[in-house]
Amino acid sequence: MDVEKYIASGILELYVAGALSPEENLEVQHYAIQYPEVKKEIEAIEAAMLELTRTTSPKMPADAFSKIRAELDEVIPFMPTASEKKTPWSNYLGWAASILFAVGMLWMYMQNSDLKSEIEVTHQEKESLEEIISTTREEVADKESLLQELRDRNVTVVALGGQTVSPNSYAKAYWNKEEQKVIIDAQGLPDPPPGFTYQVWSLKLDPLTPTSLGLLDDLASDDTKLFTLENPNASEAFGITLEPEGGSETPTLEQLYTLGAVGA
Amino acid sequence: MDLDNLIQQFQKKDKVAFETLYDMYAENICGVINVILKDPERSQELCQDVFVKIWNKSDQYDTSKGRFFTWILNIARNTAIDELRSKSHKNQKKNLAVDSLVGIYENSEDLNGKIDTIGLQSLLKGLKDKCIILIDMLYFKGFTQKEAAKELKTPIGTIKTRIRSCISEIRKKMA
Numbered sequence: 001m002d003v004e005k006y007i008a009s010g011i012l013e014l015y016v017a018g019a020l021s022p023e024e025n026l027e028v029q030h031y032a033i034q035y036p037e038v039k040k041e042i043e044a045i046e047a048a049m050l051e052l053t054r055t056t057s058p059k060m061p062a063d064a065f066s067k068i069r070a071e072l073d074e075v076i077p078f079m080p081t082a083s084e085k086k087t088p089w090s091n092y093l094g095w096a097a098s099i100l101f102a103v104g105m106l107w108m109y110m111q112n113s114d115l116k117s118e119i120e121v122t123h124q125e126k127e128s129l130e131e132i133i134s135t136t137r138e139e140v141a142d143k144e145s146l147l148q149e150l151r152d153r154n155v156t157v158v159a160l161g162g163q164t165v166s167p168n169s170y171a172k173a174y175w176n177k178e179e180q181k182v183i184i185d186a187q188g189l190p191d192p193p194p195g196f197t198y199q200v201w202s203l204k205l206d207p208l209t210p211t212s213l214g215l216l217d218d219l220a221s222d223d224t225k226l227f228t229l230e231n232p233n234a235s236e237a238f239g240i241t242l243e244p245e246g247g248s249e250t251p252t253l254e255q256l257y258t259l260g261a262v263g264a
Numbered sequence: 265m266d267l268d269n270l271i272q273q274f275q276k277k278d279k280v281a282f283e284t285l286y287d288m289y290a291e292n293i294c295g296v297i298n299v300i301l302k303d304p305e306r307s308q309e310l311c312q313d314v315f316v317k318i319w320n321k322s323d324q325y326d327t328s329k330g331r332f333f334t335w336i337l338n339i340a341r342n343t344a345i346d347e348l349r350s351k352s353h354k355n356q357k358k359n360l361a362v363d364s365l366v367g368i369y370e371n372s373e374d375l376n377g378k379i380d381t382i383g384l385q386s387l388l389k390g391l392k393d394k395c396i397i398l399i400d401m402l403y404f405k406g407f408t409q410k411e412a413a414k415e416l417k418t419p420i421g422t423i424k425t426r427i428r429s430c431i432s433e434i435r436k437k438m439a
Contacts, residue, residue, distance in 0.1 A: 010424030013431050017402040018334040019409045025330050046333055048435045049403060050292050055383035056368055057295035058304030064312055065286050071316045072279065 006031065007041050016045045146183075146226065154178040158238055160260035165242075166190065171258045173238045175231060182213065182231040182238070189257060191220040192242060199243040200227075201251050202235040205261075210239070210251050237261040271332050275322050286315055289333065293340045295379075299364045299404050300344035302371075304378045310347060314340045341406050365400035366393070387434050395430035402427060 014020050015028045032039040149155070155176045162169040170188035175181075184200055192198060198216040203209065214229040241248075242255040273281035293314055298307035318336055325335050368379075369388050388396060401407040401415065413420045 008428065010426070010428035013427040014402065014409050014424060016331060016334055017427075018330055018338050019402050019407065019412070020330075021408075022328070026328060029327060029330075042331070044435065045431055046331060048431055048438060049337075050289075050333070051438055052384075052387055052399075052434060053292040053295035053299070055295065055380040055387060056299045057291040057380075058298055058307055058378040060290045060294050060308060060311060064290065064308070065283055065315075068286065068312050068315050068319075069279065069283075071312075072282075072319050 001031070001035075003031075003035050003037050007038065012038070012042050013045055016042060016049060149176070149183065150174050152176055152178075156262060158260045158262050160238055160240060160258035162188075163256045163259055165255055166257050169257045171240055171260075173260065175235065175238075175262070180230060180232045182229050182235075184216065184227045184229060184238075184240075185225060186216050186219055186227060186240075187225040189216075189219065189225075189240065195245055196242050197245050197247065198240050198257065199247045199251065200229060201239045201241065202231055202233040203237040203239055204234075205236045212247060212249075213238075215243075215247050216240070235262055267332065271325070275325065277319075277322065282319060285332075289336060290315070292333070293336060296337060296340045296404060297344040298379065299368050299400075300341060300348060302364070302368055306347070307344075310343055311340075314343050317343065337403070338406060341404060345406070364404050366396050369396060387437050389437070391430065391433055394426070395433070398423070398427055399430055 011020070011024070011028060015025065020028065028038075028042075032042055155174050158173040158175060160171040160173060166189075168188075169190065172185040174183040174185070176183075182200075182202075186198065189198060198219060200213040200216065201210040202213050203211075211233050213231055213233075214227075216227050219225065237260060239251065239259040240257050241251040241253070242257060243252060270281050270284055274285055290311065294307055294311040297310050297314070298304060301307050301310070314336070317339055321339070325332065329335050369384060398412065398416070401412045402409075407415065409420050409423055412418075413423050416423070418426075
């Protein structure tokens with residue numbers, strides 16, 4: 001910094017007058033510490049003002065300070081009296097109690113609403129569990145009635161074995177001659193390719209006479225893979241072939257998947 | 265004891281230190297008040313009040329506010345200006361717009377030798393009116409540099425260089 005230029009700027013005269021902003025004051029103080037010339041100049045300016053103001057004084061009486069001193073002694077620091085000190089406690093206690101109460105109430109309210117929402121959630125869980133139970137019960141009932149049907153004394157079980165096209169395939173036919181119904185368990189058949197479906201045939205062997213019992217539509221999406229078909233025929237064997245969607249008039253023997261003879 | 269130590273002791277409510285400060289600055293403070301009031305007796309009374317205020321406000325001073333003299337100068341001129349305002353309510357003849365330093369300089373003989381007329385005249389002799397007006401504003405009326413610039417319709421830069429040259433002239437006369 002150019003100290004001479006700084007001094008010549010007039011900022012120090014304003015500093016002594018108290019005409020600067022607090023920031024400028026700090027700046028001047030900073031330079032006064034850093035540069036002794038600045039400090040010396042400030043003192044010289046102050047000395048000029050002291051000289052000027054001394055000339056305009058009507059001269060203080062010699063005993064003036066003793067009067068001031070007397071006033072200094074009069075200024076007794078404020079001391080709260082004992083009674084004033086005691087009273088606030090009950091006030092504070094009252095305030096403290098009411099604040100505590102308010103906080104407590106708020107806490108209780110929050111606890112209460114928490115519990116309410118927990119109950120709501122539990123209620124919903126209970127409803128969905130009940131739904132699952134009732135669905136499961138229905139499924140169990142269905143399975144039991146199916147089991148009953150399969151266990152019926154009039155049912156003949158026919159195992160259908162895999163043929164040349166698909167040696168690993170298998171199926172079972174539960175034939176109730178009394179009720180003229182056959183239940184096909186198609187669990188052992190592969191999902192048919194798109195545009196095809198399985199067709200179940202009742203066969204008479206001599207001469208070979210196939211009669212269509214029906215189609216195993218939507219095999220892929222059926223979980224149980226059980227199909228109940230009408231069978232009023234005196235069947236000697238059952239066969240399952242792969243046919244174009246909608247079925248065929250006569251079985252496509254090249255696509256015979258499973259075959260089994262009654263009583264074999 | 266140097267000034268800094270003296271001020272520290274004063275801030276610890278040391279009355280001896282305070283009396284030393286009083287001895288150093290009482291006439292200056294009284295002089296400032298008298299420039300503003302132009303009433304020697306009232307100025308003496310107010311000067312005592314100002315020192316009681318200084319004592320009571322001792323903890324408010326710190327070096328970031330500037331020089332100690334600047335701080336007590338500010339208390340003195342505020343007290344005197346308040347006095348002038350309250351008086352001017354009662355006595356409309358008093359006019360706040362009167363230039364205090366110009367007034368006391370021009371009418372210094374009227375003060376019946378109560379002030380150092382010779383000393384004052386020797387310090388201000390030959391100073392231009394605009395110097396005296398500017399010293400009055402900045403030192404005796406407590407204008408900030410911005411307020412002075414606005415009042416005189418003069419840029420702050422000019423205010424600074426002018427006050428520099430005005431105070432320099434007074435300093436030359438002291439030497």
